[in-house]
Amino acid sequence: MTADDSLGRLDDDDYPAYTMGRAADMLGTTQGFLRAIGEARLITPLRSAGGHRRYSRYQLRIAARARELVDHGTPIEAACRIIILEDQLEEAQRINAEYRRTSGPGNPPGQA
Secondary structure, X not given: OOHHHXXXXXXXXXXXXXXXHHHHHHHOOOHHHHHHHHHOOOOXXXXXXXXXXXXXXXXXXXXXXXXXXXXXXXXXXXXHHHHHHHHHHHHHHHHHHHHHHXXXXXXXXXXX
């Protein structure tokens, strides 16, 4: 791996750059919270060669949303379910927008 390859990963939202301790510090939460949302299958951290959990920036954003809900009194299992449903809704809206774009007035449905 070259230095350029390493620097390129700094921009990669999916690169698992953060240890559990660092992730918990950044979120202002506990490592137990991160384990709990992992057990609820909201996020699945990658594992280092030594078996340690590693988190990406994308996963940290999801964890921050979960923490926000929990801080407002939502049980952790419900918070995880809400976030999963929000993500599914966002994806469905993206697909619908793409469908509307490709099947405009000149494109009958099914002939995009």
